[in-house]
Amino acid sequence: MVAEIDVLSINTIRTLAPDVVQKANSGHPGAPMGCAPMAHTLFAKFIKANPSAPTWINRDRFVLSNGHACALLYIMLHLTGHNISLEDLKQFRQLNSKTPGHPEANHGVTGIEVSTGPLGQGISNAVGLAIAEAHAAATFNRPGFDLIDNYTYVICGDGCLQEGVQAEAASVAGHLQLGKLIVLYDDNHIQIDGDTALGFTEDVNKRFEAYGWHTQVIADGDKDFDGIEAAIEAAKKVTDKPSIIKIRTTIGFGSKNQGEEKVHGAPLGEQDIVNVKSLFGFNPENKFFIPEEVKAYYAEIQKKGVEAYDAWNALFAKYAAAYPDLAAEFTRRVAGELPAGLKEALPRYTPADPAVATRKLSENVLNKIAPILPELIGGSADLTGSNLTRWKGAVDFQPDSTGLGTYAGRYLRFGVREHGMSAICNGIHAYGAHIPFGATFFNFISYGLGAVRLSALSHHQVLYIMTHDSIGLGEDGPTHQPIETLAEIRALPNILSFRPADGNETSGAYLTALQNKTRPSVLILTRQNLPHLVGSTVEKVAFGGxxxxxxxxKADIVLVATGSEVAIAVDTAAELAKLSIKSRVVSFPCWELFDEQSQEYKESVFPEGVPVLSIEAMSTYGWEKWAHASIGINTFGASAPAKDLYKKFGLTPDQIAPKAKKLVDFYAGRTPEYKLRHAF
Structure with missing residues (x-):
């Protein structure tokens, strides 16, 4: 039976949340009040964690997918001893506070596993967390040594279950039989527009049953605390299916407007807070009040977490004695250290080597590094044969019962689910000890852009391996040819976009992406064959250009290009030489890295007073930062063989050279505006 201290703790959360939102005069009080029973039950009865060792690899993970309810998460992190103080709660949604308007992972607050707020992302990230747990357990656990055995718990709302990304990820989770993933669905029937009956009347549990999930229902999530606890216990016993527990709650429980959209996204108001506190037996005059009994109760919960952590460390010491090599590998991976010999294993090429598509060169890299980089895990959105992402000897990540693979496998079959794939990769990285990758055609990274953006925001080292990078893919036509896509990616902060020109640059792109541990990388690769260029190196990719x-x-003109157009720039330089025009050719595989170089280095690449012409089979948007004129594509593509398309869009040396000459002539006798302005 539920104890009085549990009731008091739940009511503390129900009264604290309105204070947090009211002080900010902004936020969402209703969901925290309605979700208080399930949150308390999870943190008090189930979640195993040690706030003094917040990155402990075997901690249970908690994801608040409906991130607008973050006042609830911040309160729970405060109660459980994470680095959110009562003063931090009072600074909710204020500048430079630890308690922003939606949870942000890797921004200084412990206990926030992933960034949520964009609905559907959190529950999808949780699938990645559960995949990483299953893989790590299958890789490192040995009889009597369950180093990895944590659960991933999620609270989500109606909004999360309406977003398409969660359907993609939930389908994957059911197929993969991720039994340690448990979702508590806050079924409060309210969204911003009003009752969910306006647009969301599906039977969620039946849908999840069809996905292969275990389902339960709690009819009264406001008061049936025992039922919530029993349902979670039951879910833990189902080891071959993820679980969802549909919990019927009242949004804003205790408010005069409980059950209405009015309590969703606005403060309750001082008078209603007085009513709420009076209803639950609290002094209305006390703000941000936590009874001493509740503090003491949660202090005991923290002690249990420390005991679990100490017991795990003792287990690991015995494991290290029994399996020293495995323990050393485990320690390296958890620390995020790259293995020795990675750079030396990368393929290198000379101009005498045959022309090869960079997607194939990418496959060559994967074949070399996958055996020595066991933390690399990922797959393709049903384009394995086109993306060339499955290395020799790869084993699929699948439930053993299917006969299709094993949880120790590292190749993921994401299916045609680009958005879900990207969100799952974020979760895999968030778990730790893994470097995930996802692959599709570059044009279709746009399907996953919501998750890609969160990769960048959250500092997740995800590798996005994107092939068929331009009109060079040919006959599939404009529906598949990315024109604006690279500009979209370049516009994102904290992300690296690599468009390598040949084999050495492809190897360099991988090396640099793997060395950058706090931001995602997009590797943008060709379908068509490219020659290996004189002057290309693995190492110089790290400079960006x-x-x-x-x-x-002194050169008369600088020709700067990326990817497949670098070879075209080289050939254009030869054409210009016939006209006695001296051309410097700059390969520019990564804008973002070049932008981070010293001003002196930038000027050494683009000398002052020399006009710059960019060449790229993409939108010219953004090139004005680097070039005085640009040759590119500002319309959609067309369906034809690649050679014909390059000619149609003016991307051949014989068509570029006259334009380059015009640029040189235009600036004859005048000084081009210097493009590389100092950053302030």
Whole structure:
């Protein structure tokens, strides 16, 4: 039976949440009040964690998918001893506070596993967390040594279950039989527009049953505390299916407007808070009040977490004695250290080597590094044969019962689910000890852009391996040819976009992406074959741009290009030489890294007073930062063989050279505006 201290704790949360939102005069009080029973039950009865060791790999993970209810999460983190103080709660939604308007992972607050707020992302990230747990357990656990055995718990709302990304991820989770994933669905029937009956009348549990989930229902989530606890216990006993527990709650429980959209996204008001506190037996005059009994109760919960952590460390010491090599590998992966010999294993090429598509060169890299980088895990959105992401000897990540693979496998079959794939990859990285990748055609990264954006915001080291990067994919036509896509990616903060020109640059792109541990990378690769270029190197990719080929004395023009157009720039330089025009060729595989170089280095690549012409089979948007003129594509593509398309869009040396000459002539006798302005 539920104890009085549990009731008091739940009511403390129900009264504290309105204070947090009211002080900010902004936020969502209703969901925290309605979800208080399930949140308390999870943190008090189930979640195993140690706030003094917040990155402990075997902690249980908690994801608040309906991130607008973050006052609830911040309160729970405060009660459980994470680094959110009562003063931090009072600074909710204020500048530079630890308690922003939606939870942000990797921004200084412990206990926030993933960034949520964009609905559907959190529950989808949780699928990745559960995949990572299953893989780590299958890789490292040995009889008598269950180093990895944590659960992933989620609270989500109606909004999360309406977003398409969760349907993709939930389908994957059911197929993969992720039994340690448990979702508590806050079925409060309210969204911003009003009752969910206006647009959301499906039977959620039946849908999840069809996905292969275990389902339960709690009819009274406001008062049936015992029922919530029993349902979670029952879910834990189902080891071959993820679980969802539909819990009928009242949004804003205790408010005069409980059960209405009015309590969803606005403060209750001082008078209603007085009513709420009076209803639950609290002094209305006390703000941000936590009874001493509740503090003491949660202090005991913290002690249990410390005991679990200490017991795990003792287990690991015995494990290290029994399996020293495995323990060393486990320690390396948890620490995020790259293995020795990674750079040396990368393929390198000379101009004498045959022309190869960079997607194939990417496969060559994967074949070299996958055996020595066991934390690399990922797959393709049903395009394995086109993306070339499955290395030799790869084993699929699948339930053992299917006969299709094993949880120790590292190749994920995401299916045609680009958005879900990207969100799942975020969760895999958030777990720790893994470097995830997801692959599709570059055009279709736009399907997953919501999750890609959160990769960047949350500092997740996800590798997005994107092939068929331009009109060079040919006959599939404009529906598949990315024109604006690279500009979209370049506009995102804290992300690296690599468009390598040949084999050395492809190897360099992988090396640099793997060395950048706090931001995602997009590797943008060709379908068509490209020659290996004189002057290309693995190492110079880390500079973002570099002089590939130069002339004696001062150049008349700089030709700068990325990817497949670098070879075209080289050939254009040869055409210009026939006209006695001296051209420097700059390969520019990563804008973002070049932008981070010193001003001196930038000026060494783009000398002052020399006009710059960019060449890229993409939108010219953004090139004005680097070039005085640009050759690219500002319309949609067309369906034809690649060679014909490059000719149609003016991306051949014989068509570029006259334009380059015009640029040189235009600036003859005048000084081009210097493009590389100092950043302030």
């Amino acid at each position: 570099y002089v590939l080929q130069d002339v004696e004395g």
